[in-house]
Amino acid sequence: MPVSLERLIAEVEPNVITEGLTRDCIQILGGDPDHASDKKSSIAWRDVECVAYSFKSIAMIDNLNGLDNLTKLQLDNNQITRIENIGHLVNLCWLDLSFNKINRIEGLEKLVNLVDLSLFNNQIEVIENLENQTNLNVLSLGNNQLKKLDNVMYLRQFRNLRLVNLAGNPFCKEHDYRSYVLSHIKDLTYLDYRRVAANDVNSAMEQHQDEMIDLQEREEQAVLDEKLAGEKAVHNALMLEANLDGVESxxxxxxxxxxxxxxxxxxxxxxxxxxxxxxxxxxxxxxxxxxxxxxxxxxxxxxxxxxxxxxxxxxxxxxxxxxxxxxxxxxxxxxxxxxxxxxxxxxxxxxxxxxxxxxxxxxxxxxxxxxxxxxxxxxxxxxxxxxxxxxxxxxxxxxxxxxxxxxxxxxxxxxxxxxxxxxxxxxxxxxxxxxxxxxxxxxxxxxxxxxxxxxxxxxxxxxxxxxxxxxxxxxxxxxxxxxxxxxxxxxxxxxxxxxxxxxxxxxxxxxxxxxxxxxxxxxx
Structure with a gap:
């Protein structure tokens, strides 16, 4: 009976990230492939843009200091249990943490430039702590432990989200899973690797009509409140600058x-x-x-x-x-x-x-x-x-x-x-x-x-x-x-x-x- 890939990875002795490992994992884009090895050994950390630590049996994310200009980081197919020590990689646009043992989304607060994030095949139970990732375009959370379908509402705040993968989670077994997602996440192009058709979205909106009307009203009021709060903040700042604060009240x-x-x-x-x-x-x-x-x-x-x-x-x-x-x-x-x-x-x-x-x-x-x-x-x-x-x-x-x-x-x-x-x-x-x-x-x-x-x-x-x-x-x-x-x-x-x-x-x-x-x- 063939042994699964996950089991093979788990049986390998845990590895740590060293300078030598990082040198081996640097991805040289373009140029002569014959000279890639020489360039890996001599390139300055500040000039490295892409590193792929795939299948390295890494148990802990660490020792990435100096790689501040990374735009792409692959840590897939390892033994990582926690997202940590990457807050300084503020230029990251693409992060792959799929096929690990992560049970909580965390440690991404400073990565505001993320466009593509994969946490596929982990042990995550809640979609959370992504508020700062407003540029997210692609998000993969398939094959995790997401049980509560209403947790999908969390993704409604991401206006740039176009491709979402949630397949393989427990809540996918609910009869209205797809219609709920399509009605609650705006402007999706792909859901679970299937292209989203306009008529599917319309049907989903009709199916959840009462809830969506109430939700849209709340959102419109929130937008109005935010606008008024912004105008008030600008006005108060002017009053303070002009030395008029306290007069109106x-x-x-x-x-x-x-x-x-x-x-x-x-x-x-x-x-x-x-x-x-x-x-x-x-x-x-x-x-x-x-x-x-x-x-x-x-x-x-x-x-x-x-x-x-x-x-x-x-x-x-x-x-x-x-x-x-x-x-x-x-x-x-x-x-x-x-x-x-x-x-x-x-x-x-x-x-x-x-x-x-x-x-x-x-x-x-x-x-x-x-x-x-x-x-x-x-x-x-x-x-x-x-x-x-x-x-x-x-x-x-x-x-x-x-x-x-x-x-x-x-x-x-x-x-x-x-x-x-x-x-x-x-x-x-x-x-x-x-x-x-x-x-x-x-x-x-x-x-x-x-x-x-x-x-x-x-x-x-x-x-x-x-x-x-x-x-x-x-x-x-x-x-x-x-x-x-x-x-x-x-x-x-x-x-x-x-x-x-x-x-x-x-x-x-x-x-x-x-x-x-x-x-x-x-x-x-």
Whole structure:
């Protein structure tokens, strides 16, 4: 009776991946086959694109360091039990782990470029941990231990998946296996090595119609939610960048963190005036945001214009320095050729030496001009940017003054109305018992009521003051930090350029001295 291939592999002594094994398994694509062996032994790890460890009795994936540019890796027909130690192979497009003993999909999180993945003939029970493989086009999970058909739903997220093999799994025995897969995985071209026909998909969709309608509705809502979340994230990022974060939610934050507000809203009609505050707040806030966003645009434009001027200045001065350096290099080469032709004329080196000393002074003069120009430009930018920031401080002050007025007017009206309600509900035959317990307790004690009103007002006022202080402080801090950053950049650029000039001159002077010494040694 013939022995199965799997049994033969299992009976072989487990192997480990060594450098020698890897060299043997490197696949040389194209070129002369006769020279493939030589190329395998000499190729650098970084240049290896394909390695095939098929039928090597490997028990553990390891020792693949340095093969970072692999695009294709074959580890099929081995004794591997776990997917590991391949996270650094981020360029992999094709991975074959078929015919092993793997029981869990894992260790692939960083392999985001995978297009073709084969885990055929393993012991996998769940399709999982493939969220990052969004480029998957081919996936083979046939001959595994997949039992739950609804696990196929996991594959619906892969929009590029066209070929799927699931044949040989326990769930394939279910009567609606094929129709379930075709209805739940979109745009398949092949399923279990059979081409998918359009009418098969239509029939599958009809068979699972109710479930698919519900699923599609959920997916459409998820897409909409994701879009709205993305728009909100972009908006919030703009608010933060423009130093407006916290403004839109100020009223909500005031009431949310107010422990007495929950009691006020239980008293019928007591907080109705807050709706008027909300309307006025929205109008004032929209105008304020428009103003600050315009100022934000001015700041960005000012910075971009400043950077453009800096780039032009440095480009012109660099070109000026480049012309001088090229002129010197021509002199040095010309003298070098002349000395080669007439070794005794070492006195010719005096000319490039003198020119090199003069070049140093000329380059330092150019750099000094740049330093002076940059100082003026940095100072001018600081003035212009600070003016916008100062104007914003005034805008913050005016806006938050409005919000304080809204709060103060509301507090005055709220206090008056609350005291009137206190009188009303504390008369004989009042319907105070009809109120919720918290409202009833509040209106039965005048001192407690007055204290609650004042505490609420104080908390709202603190919220307004705190936000204004934070935004105004942030506005000036950002301006100061940017000015400091620009000044530090200019100073570092100057130090680096002076160092470059000095090093260039020293290197060339040494080179000229060495040329002279070599000629003198030749004469001797």
């Amino acid at each position: 100020l009223l909500e934050d005031m009431t949310k963190d107010d422990p007495d507000w929950a009691r006020f809203v239980q008293v019928p009609g007591l907080t109705d005036g807050w709706n008027d505050v909300k309307e006025k707040f929205l109008v004032a806030t929209d105008d304020f945001k428009t103003t600050i966003l315009e100022q934000h645009g001015k700041k960005k434009a000012e910075h971009e214009e400043w950077l453009a001027v800096i780039k032009t200045l440095l480009g012109e001065r660099d070109q000026q320095a480049k012309v001088l350096i090229l002129e010197y290099e021509k002199i040095k080469k010309k003298v070098g050729r002349a000395i080669q032709e007439n070794p005794g004329d070492v006195f010719l080196l005096d000319h490039p030496k003198i020119r090199l000393i003069a070049l140093k002074d000329e380059l330092l003069d150019i750099e000094m001009e740049v330093v002076e120009s940059l100082q003026e430009l940095v100072a001018e930018f600081d003035r212009n940017y600070s003016e916008i920031a100062e104007a914003n401080k005034a805008n913050y002050s005016a806006y938050f003054g409005q919000v304080r007025d809204f709060q103060n007017n509301f507090f005055a009206a709220l206090s008056q109305q609350a005291l009137a309600m206190f009188e009303k509900y504390n008369q004989e035959n009042s319907d105070i018992e009809s109120l919720p317990e918290e409202a009833r307790l509040l209106l039965q004690d005048k001192e407690q009521l007055v204290n609650a009103l004042q505490a609420s007002h104080d908390l709202h006022t603190v919220k307004i003051d705190t936000l204004e202080d934070r935004l105004a402080t942030t506005e000036m801090r950002r301006a100061n930090e940017l000015a400091h950053k620009n000044a530090m950049w200019a100073a570092k650029r100057n130090r680096d350029r002076v160092s470059e000039i000095v090093n260039y001159v020293e290197r060339n002077m040494i080179e000229l001295e060495e040329m002279a010494d070599m000629e003198e040694m030749g004469d001797a």
